Amino acid sequence: MLLGNMRVLFASLLFLTTPLVLAQLPQCSGTDDAEYDYVVVGAGAGGGPVAARLAENGYSVLVLDAGHDVHNLNSTIPLYFIRATEDPQLDLSYTLNEYPPDFPVKKDNQWYPRSRGLGGSTLHNAMVNVIAATRPDFDGLASMFNDPTWSRDSMQEIYKRIEHNLVLGLPLPLEHGFKGWLKVSLNPLLDALNPKYLDAQILALAAGLIAEAPPIVDLNSRVGDNAVGGTLVTYTIDENHNRSSVRERLLDVHDGNPGKLTFQLDTLVTRVLLCNNTEGVPTAYGVEYAPNAALPVALNFNGKSDLQTKTVKAKREVIVSAGVFQSPQLLMLSGIGDSTHLQEHGIDTIVNSPGIGQNLQDHDEIAVIWKMKQNFSLLDGCTFGSDPEQDPCLKAWRDEGRANIYSFGPAFQTFTYKSDPGYQDPDILTYIVPGYFEGFQGFPELGTSPSNRNAVTAINLKVRPSSRGSVRLTGSHPQDLLSIDKMHFQNERGPQDVRDLREAVKRSRKIMNNLLTKPFIKEEVFRANKRKAMRLLSSMFTRTFLVTMHVVRIPWVLMEMSMPF
Incomplete structure (x- = not known):
């Protein structure tokens, strides 16, 4: 129930000692022409506070998110969190498999909501502060x-x-x-x-x-x-009895630091742009994104299409904080992941990092x-x-x-x-x-x-708990559904x-x-x-x-x- 306290981890590059670089990349040519110091993918509980703090410290930050800015009764009134999980303006309706195919109990295609937009799942969680x-x-x-x-x-x-x-x-x-x-x-x-x-x-x-x-x-x-x-229990509720969320934090910093924090909403990030630095190490220098494109689990999704993409560069860093499901997908679409799995979907491997999308955990x-x-x-x-x-x-x-x-x-x-x-x-x-x-x-x-x-x-x-699941691709298109397996009780x-x-x-x-x-x-x-x-x-x-x-x-x-x- 406690969406804001959800304990979900996936293995990332941090969990690997020596990732193997396979595909050839262009040499990094500098970022003097970059529009922003930082590019942050995701405006939720992870990306939102990071972006706000960077902007407060004088850096220019672009935040991209697949949702839009929602401010209504469901995202404001504390007890209306009951309604918020099925609010069509907020809902991302993921489905997942609880158990492996040979398990005696079948729990496939189970509904698993997340929230999109400015504030992410802090707009629909139960506000429990523990x-x-x-x-x-x-x-x-x-x-x-x-x-x-x-x-x-x-x-x-x-x-x-x-x-x-x-x-x-x-x-x-x-x-x-x-x-x-x-x-x-x-x-x-x-x-x-x-x-x-x-x-x-x-x-x-x-x-x-x-x-x-x-x-x-x-x-x-x-x-x-x-x-x-x-x-x-204490709750993330303010003195006026409204929900306190990352949305308010982002808007306060946006208004208090003119020109430092920019939002690019209703936008699907499709790829992290990579180049080789002077030491031959793959380095993120920007992202590719598709304006007005929706995730396949959003209610405004109208089917896959040939996405019209743009690119944006970062002078300093690209921060991927798109959530436990979308972050590994974005890395894999960018060529970072298990090379065997990427090859299955025709994706050139840039960094062979088998841990990407593995070690999925939840309460x-x-x-x-x-x-x-x-x-x-x-x-x-x-x-x-x-x-x-x-x-x-x-x-x-x-x-x-x-x-x-x-x-x-x-x-x-x-x-x-x-x-x-x-x-x-x-x-x-x-x-x-x-x-x-x-x-x-x-x-x-x-x-x-x-x-x-x-x-x-x-x-x-x-x-x-001991369960360890995975997030896997079903295709190379950014709007392909993911295969999410929880693998409960299999450890x-x-x-x-x-x-x-x-x-x-x-x-x-x-x-x-x-x-x-x-x-x-x-x-x-x-x-x-x-x-x-x-x-x-x-x-x-x-x-x-x-x-x-x-x-x-x-x-x-x-x-x-x-x-x-």
């Missing part, structure tokens, strides 16, 4: 590159530079930043005297959750990085859903509509300081814990959400349906991932069945009337039943092991 349990990741990078600036402790300083924390009374203020561009806040305090908010059911839920685990002092501090317990998520005995009064009258005159909650958000239920981020409480006591760091994050979430496809309808106003979902997220530690997810389900059930909350629960629902169990004959999952359901970023999997849940 950097806990990342020490193994960052310290691992520091060790890999023998560079301490990648360490978790160093990242805290970078986080402080970015963060503009709006929370009053922080217990560890030295761990936070207060002058950055990314606004961070808690869900707003609502009028306790309003009868609408005096909901015994939600008060019991809140009290029960707080009592279920020791409190974590600060989830986004070095102290709380490997803490086990429960806490409130695993599994949900448990309960229906309470009554609807939550917080959502009374809310239609999640677009007309304030037809939706009293939208009207209140617009006219009454915006501090109402539409100002909220999704999670009521967050828990971190270790599914195995032997683990050094927490590996499970559990978000308790007062709403119905069984996957992103269809989420705008199911998540806002009046019939689901009494739902509570525990979203269990497994960090650092030797796959069975352990299954056990960890199973423990996460058990743990979330224990959390919800506390003494204060249990009397208000009507039933647990997990689409039980629709799920179809399949016995896996593979020795890897002996006596295991795997029940699958789609979630957009990862498979939703309910593992019913031989022992009782």
Whole structure:
């Protein structure tokens, strides 16, 4: 669910020691005629902040992106993230395969949305602001590159530079930043005297959750990085109860630094331009791009065509930050990748770099859903509509300081814990959400349906799973679809991932069945009337039943092991 916190890596040139240069390149002739110091491909969470910081420091920067600038209710109102994933102005509808062809469970062509345009996926993510349990990741990078600036402790300083924390009374203020561009806040305090908010059911839920685990002092501090317990979540929401995203950062820098930051939107970058420097090393000096061309996963795509391309040069660097899927595609189309794979599609190999498009990783998520005995009064009258005159909650958000239920981020409480006591760091994050979430496809309808106003979902997220997938070409045209394979549970530690997810389900059930909350629960629902169990004959999952359901970023999997849940 947590699109903004998605942990996906692919092996790039950094992971290779001695890439083999094959094709001949022209000699670099200088960049005196270049229009920009830097060319950045991608205006999302990676490219956007880099471009903004370069422009602030006086460099001229061109940012190219396949989307356009979108500013609407879905990209602005926090709780409308429910609608944002299927907003046709934002949506990139990728499909991927969860398992290999010979796996007993078929999960092919699964929908996996990303967002395009100025701000990228920061326009549609759930705004959850959590950097806990990342020490193994960052310290691992520091060790890999023998560079301490990648360490978790160093990242805290970078986080402080970015963060503009709006929370009053922080217990560890030295761990936070207060002058950055990314606004961070808690869900707003609502009028306790309003009868609408005096909901015994939600008060019991809140009290029960707080009592279920020791409190974590600060989830986004070095102290709380490997803490086990429960806490409130902060969100990337500003003081006016709007989403805080990379879009605002880019526009602020654009307006405050005239002539330094240029946007080339609705543009498909087709190739990185390369030449040999004086030492014979391939060097990027610009990109080739096609204006008004769309990605094949965008809703405005009208089929492949002969693209009319242009080129632009960079005096200093080309920065490829087009996302986990488009970045490897762009490199491979440019002749950087596994030479055998490139030859299959008639692409001349410039750098034989087999790691490009490999090592695809993501979190695993599994949900448990309960229906309470009554609807939550917080959502009374809310239609999640677009007309304030037809939706009293939208009207209140617009006219009454915006501090109402539409100002909220999704999670009521967050828990971190270790599914195995032997683990050094927490590996499970559990978000308790007062709403119905069984996957992103269809989420705008199911998540806002009046019939689901009494739902509570525990979203269990497994960090650092063992799965390793790939992004591969299907052709040499920039508008060819990609072949994306997640390869879930295929690593030797796959069975352990299954056990960890199973423990996460058990743990979330224990959390919800506390003494204060249990009397208000009507039933647990997990689409039980629709799920179809399949016995896996593979020795890897002996006596295991795997029940699958789609979630957009990862498979939703309910593992019913031989022992009782």
